[in-house]
Amino acid sequence: MSITVRFKFARKGPVRYLGHLDMLRYFQKAVMRSGIPAKYTEGFHPHQIMSFAYPLGVAMETEGDYMDLELTEEIPAEELSRALNDVMNEGIWICGAARLPEKALNAMASVAAADYEIHVDGTDTEKLRGILMTAVVNMMQEKILLLGKPQEEATSSADHRKKGGKKEKKAKDIRPGILSLTVDDQEPVIKMRLLSGSALNVRPADVFSLLAERVTEDTITASRIVRKEIYGERNGEYVPLLCLGADA
Amino acid sequence: MDFSERKLALSHEILMQVEKPSQYTGGELNSVMKKADQVKVRFAMCFPDIYEIGMSHLGMQILYGLMNTYEDVWCERVFSPWKDLDAIMRRDHIPLFALESQDPVKGFDFLGMTLQYEMCYANILQVLDLAGIAFHAEDREEDDPIVIGGGPCVYNTEPIAEFFDMFYIGEGEVMYRRLFDLYEECKEKGISRHDFLRRAAQIEGIYVPSLYDVEYKEDGTLKSMLPKYDDIPVKVRKVLVQDMDGSFYPEKPVVPFIRAAQDRAVLEVQRGCIRGCRFCQAGQIYKPVRERSVDTLMKHAEAILQNTGYEEISLSSLSTSDHSGLKQLLEELIGECNRRKINISLPSLRIDAFSLDVMNKVQDVKKNSLTFAPEAGSQRMRNVINKGLTQDDILNGATLAFKGGWNKVKLYFMLGLPFEQEEDVRAIAELCNEIAKVYYETVPKDQRNGRVQITASSSFFVPKPFTAFQWAPMDTMEHFLDKASLCKRSVREQLNQKSITYHYHEAGTTIIEGIFARGDRRVAAAIEWAYRDGALFDAWTEQFSYERWIKAFEECGVDYENYIFRERGEDELFPWDYVDCGVRKEWLLNEWRRARAEVTTSNCRDKCSGCGCASYQCGICVKKR
Numbered sequence: 046m047s048i049t050v051r052f053k054f055a056r057k058g059p060v061r062y063l064g065h066l067d068m069l070r071y072f073q074k075a076v077m078r079s080g081i082p083a084k085y086t087e088g089f090h091p092h093q094i095m096s097f098a099y100p101l102g103v104a105m106e107t108e109g110d111y112m113d114l115e116l117t118e119e120i121p122a123e124e125l126s127r128a129l130n131d132v133m134n135e136g137i138w139i140c141g142a143a144r145l146p147e148k149a150l151n152a153m154a155s156v157a158a159a160d161y162e163i164h165v166d167g168t169d170t171e172k173l174r175g176i177l178m179t180a181v182v183n184m185m186q187e188k189i190l191l192l193g194k195p196q197e198e199a200t201s202s203a204d205h206r207k208k209g210g211k212k213e214k215k216a217k218d219i220r221p222g223i224l225s226l227t228v229d230d231q232e233p234v235i236k237m238r239l240l241s242g243s244a245l246n247v248r249p250a251d252v253f254s255l256l257a258e259r260v261t262e263d264t265i266t267a268s269r270i271v272r273k274e275i276y277g278e279r280n281g282e283y284v285p286l287l288c289l290g291a292d293a
Numbered sequence: 294m295d296f297s298e299r300k301l302a303l304s305h306e307i308l309m310q311v312e313k314p315s316q317y318t319g320g321e322l323n324s325v326m327k328k329a330d331q332v333k334v335r336f337a338m339c340f341p342d343i344y345e346i347g348m349s350h351l352g353m354q355i356l357y358g359l360m361n362t363y364e365d366v367w368c369e370r371v372f373s374p375w376k377d378l379d380a381i382m383r384r385d386h387i388p389l390f391a392l393e394s395q396d397p398v399k400g401f402d403f404l405g406m407t408l409q410y411e412m413c414y415a416n417i418l419q420v421l422d423l424a425g426i427a428f429h430a431e432d433r434e435e436d437d438p439i440v441i442g443g444g445p446c447v448y449n450t451e452p453i454a455e456f457f458d459m460f461y462i463g464e465g466e467v468m469y470r471r472l473f474d475l476y477e478e479c480k481e482k483g484i485s486r487h488d489f490l491r492r493a494a495q496i497e498g499i500y501v502p503s504l505y506d507v508e509y510k511e512d513g514t515l516k517s518m519l520p521k522y523d524d525i526p527v528k529v530r531k532v533l534v535q536d537m538d539g540s541f542y543p544e545k546p547v548v549p550f551i552r553a554a555q556d557r558a559v560l561e562v563q564r565g566c567i568r569g570c571r572f573c574q575a576g577q578i579y580k581p582v583r584e585r586s587v588d589t590l591m592k593h594a595e596a597i598l599q600n601t602g603y604e605e606i607s608l609s610s611l612s613t614s615d616h617s618g619l620k621q622l623l624e625e626l627i628g629e630c631n632r633r634k635i636n637i638s639l640p641s642l643r644i645d646a647f648s649l650d651v652m653n654k655v656q657d658v659k660k661n662s663l664t665f666a667p668e669a670g671s672q673r674m675r676n677v678i679n680k681g682l683t684q685d686d687i688l689n690g691a692t693l694a695f696k697g698g699w700n701k702v703k704l705y706f707m708l709g710l711p712f713e714q715e716e717d718v719r720a721i722a723e724l725c726n727e728i729a730k731v732y733y734e735t736v737p738k739d740q741r742n743g744r745v746q747i748t749a750s751s752s753f754f755v756p757k758p759f760t761a762f763q764w765a766p767m768d769t770m771e772h773f774l775d776k777a778s779l780c781k782r783s784v785r786e787q788l789n790q791k792s793i794t795y796h797y798h799e800a801g802t803t804i805i806e807g808i809f810a811r812g813d814r815r816v817a818a819a820i821e822w823a824y825r826d827g828a829l830f831d832a833w834t835e836q837f838s839y840e841r842w843i844k845a846f847e848e849c850g851v852d853y854e855n856y857i858f859r860e861r862g863e864d865e866l867f868p869w870d871y872v873d874c875g876v877r878k879e880w881l882l883n884e885w886r887r888a889r890a891e892v893t894t895s896n897c898r899d900k901c902s903g904c905g906c907a908s909y910q911c912g913i914c915v916k917k918r
């Protein structure tokens with residue numbers, strides 16, 4: 046019987062500039078320090094059996110990312126969270142943990158959608174909000190939202206042959222992947238829920254750039270993107286990944 | 294304290310444009326935050342190379358940890374920004390900052406630089422330049438940081454002397470407290486920079502270059518180097534830790550987020566080396582050998598693993614095989630590491646039954662290679678350089694290893710050693726061939742895991758101060774390359790040539806390193822010229838330009854050949870003779886003569902050869918043999 050625990054974590058502040066592999070290394074060391082009874086692989090270079098739901102891009106903040114870890118003994122979830130939080134450093138913390146049911150999918154395979162907030166730079170809050178609202182409304186009325194330029198496609202089909210079967214990126218319609226798109230009612234913050242499955246995976250930065258193209262009166266920039274939550278699907282509903290562990 | 298809102302010196306836009314942005318944002322585990330207004334001394338400790346190299350330096354972790362135990366001192370870290378950020382900082386006028394507070398270095402009390410390797414000299418100027426500090430100590434303002442250098446390159450400070458206010462000769466653990474006390478006293482009393490430096494020069498181990506007058510003879514050699522004042526010492530004596538068990542060791546080292554060159558816990562088992570190989574500077578300047586006890590080492594190991602979460606630990610020292618408690622240490626450490634699921638990365642141990650047994654326990658024989666460093670191919674040359682490793686040692690070691698399942702061997706050699714003949718170069722190829730032969734003789738055909746793989750590499754020899762070869766001429770570029778191609782040809786002539794791969798290092802870097810190693814104050818102008826012409830990160834082969842450096846010497850009228858290509862006279866005064874590192878010049882001269890006569894000298898464990906370090910009254914010099 047394997048014991049897998051799912052941890053929900055957050056990161057904010059300067060540590061957001063870590064890449065995904067560095068986060069992985071960070072967590073491996075943290076688990077080591079915490080004394081949690083992690084399970085190890087056999088061989089000369091034993092390592093923990095750890096996996097992440099969704100790689101965190103450089104600079105992205107999160108309030109709801111997930112990491113699965115195999116253990117050798119059953120330990121109450123709160124104790125595990127506490128043990129890890131005791132050895133964390135600035136800007137990374139555990140927000141919750143849950144034992145996974147025996148046959149649960151791993152975190153990465155469970156990902157179906159995610160919520161994001163994009164904080165638009167600027168001081169004139171009301172003006173910015175107005176601009177954003179207009180752009181959001183216009184954009185959501187469009188039936189097709191193409192990402193990537195069609196001309197590029199033409200030139201890349203030549204490379205395509207040269208590179209021997211390696212598929213070049215085609216312009217794709219991401220409209221079906223935008224489940225919701227709104228503007229916060231106080232701050233110049235864009236909120237969205239995006240599909241993150243294997244069939245269609247939409248990145249918040251792409252949505253932002255499409256939105257920015259539709260803002261004509263100004264150039265807008267955003268230096269903070271926050272992942273708020275990652276969802277899996279259960280009976281046609283989106284449920285936070287931690288819940289998939291808790292009561293399934 | 295909540296660090297997550299810690300301010301950053303670089304904007305989001307800039308961080309997104311540079312490689313590995315988190316090398317500039319600090320905040321790593323075990324990094325130390327203090328309140329700037331609650332300390333009296335702010336120290337910026339700089340490793341003038343990129344973060345991944347600098348964060349692998351144990352010496353910096355030691356000094357960082359030690360200084361931060363002082364309540365009145367805050368030590369922070371600084372590294373060379375990589376070229377992408379360097380360009381942005383110049384364009385946007387962003388001053389160089391320390392990682393912890395992200396404050397500009399210019400506002401600090403001290404800027405310390407560790408000088409590990411000569412090819413970082415251009416980076417020293419980059420650091421000063423980006424920090425907005427004048428290159429020349431004499432041009433600095435009253436409240437600029439005191440720029441202080443330390444590390445192995447201080448055993449010839451002269452080519453970079455003008456760029457530093459002071460150097461610290463020896464091990465940082467010893468004198469820092471006294472230096473800070475003096476600094477605080479001077480600051481309180483409003484004593485000037487100049488007078489502080491003059492007082493500091495009276496602390497043992499501290500050298501203030503501006504307080505010495507230097508004169509040269511007509512032939513370009515040094516005539517005299519004398520203190521300007523009576524209270525300044527003629528010779529600066531190296532300071533060192535006498536009791537390694539009692540000295541500070543960083544049990545909470547800073548753990549980088551990004552992968553550093555050494556991504557593991559480091560246990561320094563001893564300092565110094567008992568073997569006086571005649572080409573080796575480290576062997577002399579870290580003398581005498583001082584061990585840490587197994588108990589102390591185990592205590593440090595457990596604490597470090599607990600405090601860092603590293604998954605690997607390695608033993609570090611110049612010659613770990615010589616530690617008298619190695620057997621016990623490895624036994625205990627392997628036990629502890631198995632319990633914690635931690636890998637042990639072994640340094641290159643001398644190959645014998647014991648080390649093979651240990652390696653067998655901790656690594657995958659099939660994947661790992663054995664390392665030998667005979668440094669020279671022939672026994673005659675090994676006698677010249679006093680390398681106490683015989684052909685039998687190597688072949689016996691290889692036999693044992695091949696029986697144990699290894700089939701990869703790495704060998705390190707040097708070309709251009711003093712008194713080297715063609716047959717010595719050929720002997721390198723022959724030795725490789727012998728090893729291959731041993732493999733085919735010991736391992737029956739059906740048990741072979743393919744061909745034996747022998748990788749030989751050679752670097753070119755650079756004579757260094759405080760070695761027996763400080764008098765020796767260096768080979769020219771043509772000689773180096775001739776020898777390398779002779780070696781290559783000889784390898785091709787061997788019966789087992791298909792099992793042997795041979796590489797040689799870049800020769801251009803070697804020549805420049807040679808000039809810095811034994812140059813004098815006149816070299817500084819060329820360093821400045823080359824830096825202004827774009828020299829930076831010269832330790833990185835693809836960044837290094839030989840032509841630029843040669844042009845720099847020519848433009849600045851530096852007779853660089855005079856530093857490297859001539860044999861130096863026995864009574865010549867050297868630019869580094871003002872340093873007393875314990876090893877006497879007469880002893881080194883005697884070693885130089887013995888090298889010529891191909892006579893070896895015993896190592897410190899077998900028999901003291903009276904080098905002079907016994908005056909420190911510690912370590913092996915006072916141990917009963």
Ligand code: B12
Binds near residue numbers: 413464
């Ligand atoms: C770890 C290590 C590395 C690591 C990390 C970088 C580094 N330099 O530490 C890596 C693998 C990246 C590395 C790379 C290289 N290394 Co290296 N490395 C070492 C090693 C094994 C340990 C260094 C160490 O931590 N020593 C222990 C500490 C305690 O000693 P310390 O550094 O001297 O520090 C003490 C004092 O000097 C003083 N001090 C030091 N700095 C300062 C600064 C101030 C301000 C003050 C006041 C005092 C002070 O206080 C410290 C505490 O006592 C040494 C060999 C050795 N065992 O010493 C070689 C050594 C430093 N490396 C060496 C070389 C040649 C290289 C490379 C060029 C190899 C190559 N061909 O690529 C590169 C160069 C990279 C670079 N820019 O330095 C040579 C340098 C020879 C020389 N000066 O000419 C050494 C001495 C090895 C040798 N036997 O020749 N190296």
Ligand code: SF4
Binds near residue numbers: 573
């Ligand atoms: S064994 Fe020889 S080369 Fe190695 S550190 Fe000692 S003296 Fe130097």
Ligand code: SF4
Binds near residue numbers: 581582900903904
């Ligand atoms: S005095 Fe003797 S034992 Fe001590 S370092 Fe010198 S040679 Fe070795």
